[in-house]
Amino acid sequence: xxxVHFDGSFQxxxxxxxxxxxxxxxxxxLNWASGGDAGLFDEPMSASAxxxxxxxxxxxxxxxxxxxxxxxxxxQRWSLLYRVLWRVAQGDASARMAGDVDGSELHxxxxxxxxxxxxxxxxxxFSPLESGDGPRHVAWFEPAHDVLPWAAGHFxxxxxxxxxxxxxxxxxVCWDGQELYYTRPCPPQWQQLAQNAADPGGELWKTxxxxxxxxxxxxxxxxxxxxxxxxxxxxxxxxxxxxxxSRARAGAQRDGxxxxxxxxxxxxxxxxxx
Amino acid sequence: MQLIDKLSVLADAAKYDVSCASSGAPKRSSxxxxxxGATNGMGICHSFTPxxxxxxxxxxxxxxxxxxxxxxxxxxxxxxxxRARFTSEEVxxxxxxxxxxxxxxxxxxxxxxxRSADYTMEQLVxxxxxxxxxxxxxxxxxxKTIPDADPLLIAEAGRYADRLSVNIELPTETSLIRLAPExxxxxxxxxxxxxxxxxxxxxxxxxxxxxxxAGQSTQMIVGADDTDDRTILHTAQSLYGxxxxxxxxxxxxxxIPHSPKTVPFxxxxxxxEHRLYQADFLMRGYGFSAGxxxxxxxxxxxxxxPKLAWALANREHFPIDLNRAEPTMIARVPGIxxxxxxxxxxxxxxxxxxxxxxxxxRCSLEKAKPFIVTxxxxxxxxxxxxxxxxxxxxxxxxxxxxxx
Numbered sequence: 001x002x003x004v005h006f007d008g009s010f011q012x013x014x015x016x017x018x019x020x021x022x023x024x025x026x027x028x029x030l031n032w033a034s035g036g037d038a039g040l041f042d043e044p045m046s047a048s049a050x051x052x053x054x055x056x057x058x059x060x061x062x063x064x065x066x067x068x069x070x071x072x073x074x075x076q077r078w079s080l081l082y083r084v085l086w087r088v089a090q091g092d093a094s095a096r097m098a099g100d101v102d103g104s105e106l107h108x109x110x111x112x113x114x115x116x117x118x119x120x121x122x123x124x125x126f127s128p129l130e131s132g133d134g135p136r137h138v139a140w141f142e143p144a145h146d147v148l149p150w151a152a153g154h155f156x157x158x159x160x161x162x163x164x165x166x167x168x169x170x171x172x173v174c175w176d177g178q179e180l181y182y183t184r185p186c187p188p189q190w191q192q193l194a195q196n197a198a199d200p201g202g203e204l205w206k207t208x209x210x211x212x213x214x215x216x217x218x219x220x221x222x223x224x225x226x227x228x229x230x231x232x233x234x235x236x237x238x239x240x241x242x243x244x245x246s247r248a249r250a251g252a253q254r255d256g257x258x259x260x261x262x263x264x265x266x267x268x269x270x271x272x273x274x
Numbered sequence: 275m276q277l278i279d280k281l282s283v284l285a286d287a288a289k290y291d292v293s294c295a296s297s298g299a300p301k302r303s304s305x306x307x308x309x310x311g312a313t314n315g316m317g318i319c320h321s322f323t324p325x326x327x328x329x330x331x332x333x334x335x336x337x338x339x340x341x342x343x344x345x346x347x348x349x350x351x352x353x354x355x356x357r358a359r360f361t362s363e364e365v366x367x368x369x370x371x372x373x374x375x376x377x378x379x380x381x382x383x384x385x386x387x388x389r390s391a392d393y394t395m396e397q398l399v400x401x402x403x404x405x406x407x408x409x410x411x412x413x414x415x416x417x418k419t420i421p422d423a424d425p426l427l428i429a430e431a432g433r434y435a436d437r438l439s440v441n442i443e444l445p446t447e448t449s450l451i452r453l454a455p456e457x458x459x460x461x462x463x464x465x466x467x468x469x470x471x472x473x474x475x476x477x478x479x480x481x482x483x484x485x486x487x488a489g490q491s492t493q494m495i496v497g498a499d500d501t502d503d504r505t506i507l508h509t510a511q512s513l514y515g516x517x518x519x520x521x522x523x524x525x526x527x528x529x530i531p532h533s534p535k536t537v538p539f540x541x542x543x544x545x546x547e548h549r550l551y552q553a554d555f556l557m558r559g560y561g562f563s564a565g566x567x568x569x570x571x572x573x574x575x576x577x578x579x580p581k582l583a584w585a586l587a588n589r590e591h592f593p594i595d596l597n598r599a600e601p602t603m604i605a606r607v608p609g610i611x612x613x614x615x616x617x618x619x620x621x622x623x624x625x626x627x628x629x630x631x632x633x634x635x636r637c638s639l640e641k642a643k644p645f646i647v648t649x650x651x652x653x654x655x656x657x658x659x660x661x662x663x664x665x666x667x668x669x670x671x672x673x674x675x676x677x678x
Contacts, residue, residue, distance in 0.1 A: 099621040104634035122318050126375050137374060155376075157312035158413075160304030162374065178306070204368065205377050207278050211285035212333060213323035216528050217544065222326030226319065237321060245324045256528045257348070257355075261286040264279075266354030269339060 001031055008034030010070045014063075017082055021056050027086050032078035056089055062096055065110060071146045072109035080105055116144055117151035123231045124155075126164055127197035135174060137164040140194040140234060148173055149182045156180060167194035202236045207260075209237040214256040215248035275358055281368065283358040287338035287349050288384055291441070291493055292525045293416070294319075296330040296379040298488030299436040302412040309410025310373060311380070313436070317414075318379050331382040331416060332372050336360055336397055340386030344443070344454040345537050346498040348530040349386050355531070362401045369405060373413055380414025380436070381405070387420065387456075395423035395431065402434035414488075421461040425468045429485075432472045437488040437520075440465040442513065445506045449499040453536060466490065466517040473518070489520035496550060497542030498527040503573040507553055507564035514557070524550040549574040556580055559612060560605055577668040582608040585645055586660045592645040593653050596627045608667075609641030641667055 002025065006012035013032075020030065066081050084102050087095035097103040126137035137159070141148075152166060152173040161177040172186035223241075232238030247259065297317035304311055319328035337359035338349040348355055360368075369381045383401055387394050398417050405411040417435040419428055431438055440462055444450045447459045469490045476485035492513060494506060510522040526547035533539060553574055556562040560581075567580050575583045585592060585608045594603055596618055605615040614635045618627055629651040632639055644653045644663055 094621070094624045097621055097624070098617045099627075099631040099634050101634070118318070122320050124376055128374065139376070154312075157303040157305045157314075158310070158376070159374070160307050160310050162310065201371065202375075204278055204281060205372060205375065207282050208285050208332065208334075208372070209321065209323065209329070211282045212289045212329060214289055214325045214327070214528060216541065217325035217327075217526075219326035219544070220324060223322045223324050226326065226328070227322040235321065241324055248324065254529065255531050255533075256290065257531050258282060258286045260282045261356060262531065264283070264356035267357045268354055269341070269351035269357075 002029055003031040003033050005033050010067050013070065013078055013081065014066075017085055018056065020082070021086065021089055022054060027079065027083040030079070030082060032082070034078065058085065058088065062088055065096060065106060068113055069106050069109040071113045071150065073145050074109075080109075113145050113147060117147040119143070119231065120147055120151050121154050123227070123235060124166065125234070125236060127199040128201065129193075129197060134193070135163040135165040135176070137162060138194045138197050139164070139166045140191070141166060141168050142230075142234065143168055144230075146170075152182075153180065165190060165194065167191045199236070206237055206240060210240060210244065210260065211258045213244055213258070215244070215258075216254065216256040218245060218248040220245060277364060277368075280358040280360055280364070281334070283356050284334045284336075284338060284360060287355070287386075288333045288335045288382075290348060290525065290528055290530075291333065291382075291384060291418075291523075292327070293382065293439060293491055293493060293521070293523045294328050294330045294333065295416075295437070295488075295491070295521065296414040298520060299414050300484070300487050304410075304412050307410070309412060310370060311411050311413030313379075313412065313414055320377055320379065330378065331380050331414060332369055332378045333382040334360070334365065334368075334384075336362075336365065336383060336385040336394075336401065337388055338386050339388050341389075342387050342454070342456040344457065345534050346443075346453055346495055346527060346530075350534075352534070353530070353532060362397065362404055365401045366404050366409065369413075370409060370411065373411075378413075380416070382416040382418075384418030385420075391420045391422035392424050392427060395420045395427040399427060399431050399434065402431065406434050416488075419465055419469065419490075421457065421465045423465070428465060428468045429472055432469065432476075432485040433483055435486055437491060438469050438486045439491045439493070440469070441493045442509070442522075443493070443495060444499060445494055445496075445501045445509045446499070449501060453498060463517075466492070466513070466519075470517040490517065491521040491523060492519055493523040493525055496524050496526050496547055498537050502571055503546070503550060503553070504564070504568040504571050506550060507557070507568060510554060511557060511564040522554060524554070543576065545576050546573065549576065549580060553580040556584075561602060562606075578664060579608070579669070581606070582641060582664075582667060586664055589660060593647045594645065595647040597622055597647075597649060607642055607645050609638030610646075611637075 004016050006016045070077060070081060080102060084095045084106055094100045095102050096106060098107045120141060120143055124139045124141045126139045129136055129138055148168055148171045155164060156175050163175055163177045165174045167186050167190040170186060171184040172190045174181045232241060295317050297315060299313035299315060301315060302313045317330055319330050321329040323329060339357050339359060340349045340351055343350045343352055372378045383398055385394050385398055402415050402417055415435045416437040417431050419431060419438045419440045421440055442462055443454055443457060450457055450459055469486060472485040473489060476482045513519050513522055524547050526542050526544055529539060529541055553567045556567060557564060567584060568574060574580055596604060601615050601619050604610060604618060605612045614637050617635055621627060621631060626649040628649045644658055
């Protein structure tokens with residue numbers, strides 16, 4: 001068994017994997033260790049192998065699939081990727097197909113990663129910052145997979161010249177209106193800024209959320225499968241959800257009107273001539 | 275009235291229109307530009323309310339003052355609801371603020387009919403023009419189209435909006451005459467035609483200004499009258515055919531405060547609405563026709579989904595051999611979707627399909643089993659009589675599923 005040490009990045013893995021393929025080292029002979037120091041008994045990787053070996057041709061699309069799957073957080077993140085790569089390099093194209101034992105795992109990781117990027121795009125919330133010369137909008141988000149640097153560009157397209165900052169427990173991204181800056185680990189100042197933003201204007205959104213909900217159609221299971229509970233704590237509307245559900249169950253299910261509206265005086269309109 | 279109070283009234287007034295899609299717009303980006311907003315064709319659900327519905331757009335009415343007296347509508351003139359009216363600028367401000375917060379992907383604006391159809395339509399178009407021209411807003415805009423409005427106003431709306439929609443409201447003309455006396459099927463369809471023409475012109479002439487690139491949709495209310503699902507699906511099918519609608523939305527009639535006696539006091543089971551969406555999806559994505567899904571009068575079955583119901587009623591086509599069948603036929607197998615069908619066809623170029631391959635594709639095996647043959651599997655004949663299968667594969671009792 002040989003332990004491969006690399007920096008934990010996809011590029012680092014790719015370089016190491018290329019050299020190993022050229023040396024014809026099979027997946028079961030390998031143990032992947034991202035970060036950390038080299039073990040005492042590990043064989044050093046020979047630098048010459050990378051240049052001297054035969055040229056290996058891999059479909060471009062496979063490379064994209066591997067990079068996508070590499071964003072999935074798991075202890076076995078790299079061994080699956082090398083197994084798929086190895087099998088395809090040996091001529092077994094089914095290794096990357098969804099119907100294959102390894103391919104199905106690869107594709108299910110890709111699916112989860114895409115979904116998490118979608119969660120980031122959907123459930124992240126910016127709070128406006130009025131003062132200071134820093135970014136005008138800040139957000140705190142806790143992604144379950146390593147999607148931030150790849151997925152954050154979306155907000156540069158949305159926000160135009162408006163500056164923003166996204167802090168997570170691991171990484172941070174900042175957009176100054178022109179350029180994107182990525183940093184890992186995330187600076188504690190960024191994290192504090194993002195987590196402590198006071199937001200007096202947030203009431204409008206909560207009011208909208210409450211009013212657009214139809215209590216006559218309460219459907220907790222559909223809601224929770226679409227908006228998993230782990231996101232509620234960082235959403236401004238999150239704290240309203242349990243309350244709205246219990247009020248709906250307690251009798252508001254008769255009709256769809258929001259309580260806040262039902263409490264106001266109504267107005268019938270006389271028919272106008274013509 | 276404070277802005278926040280107007281918002282609570284006019285969001286409540288708008289929520290019975292179930293459309294929420296923000297998909298289908300062309301790719302737009304504000305990166306390195308003045309202004310705000312992007313679209314990329316895919317919609318984003320920014321939140322979900324406890325009714326399980328997606329919140330993608332700021333869905334509000336410009337005003338819920340209304341001259342019409344549609345019986346099923348909470349905003350009908352005889353309804354005793356609080357009334358409010360936004361200024362155009364207020365709608366613009368709310369849209370931009372929510373958009374910057376990443377709460378929404380755009381605006382879905384509708385309105386009660388005030389003064390006249392033309393006047394109302396002008397007000398809606400004005401908001402869209404302010405957003406696009408003054409604020410360089412590139413997010414998604416969906417404008418409700420007032421059927422009797424001047425076609426020139428509809429054409430202008432199409433230049434600013436990604437999507438336009440005219441609500442057909444009810445599945446038959448008889449019901450519309452009875453429940454929405456001020457509305458006419460003829461003008462509703464004329465407006466749909468105007469939008470369809472605008473789309474067609476924009477797509478044939480290369481330099482033509484864009485026109486509602488995300489197309490048009492409509493909404494039909496289910497359960498406010500006694501129309502059956504067969505009529506509803508045939509109406510939907512002809513709307514898809516005649517006006518190239520992107521979507522027909524089915525809205526289970528929701529009881530409203532101070533409901534008039536002309537409409538039911540109870541809502542239809544939500545499961546009925548769900549089955550209609552499933553059937554609609556089969557018509558749009560799987561090549562089923564309305565007549566195949568419901569061959570006679572009546573409603574879709576509640577105990578099994580429409581695809582399974584079709585397969586049970588057409589046993590002569592099954593079991594099909596996954597190693598030989600046409601892709602479109604594979605997609606007709608209960609429990610196997612279009613994507614899985616495509617993946618099976620890809621896979622069988624490399625190897626013979628075996629039963630375990632279906633497990634990895636995450637097909638619904640219980641449903642698929644009686645209808646397929648693979649290299650190593652053939653359904654047994656015992657216990658395969660359609661009625662027994664139906665019992666075995668049903669979704670449970672409808673009352674449980676309705677969630678009331």
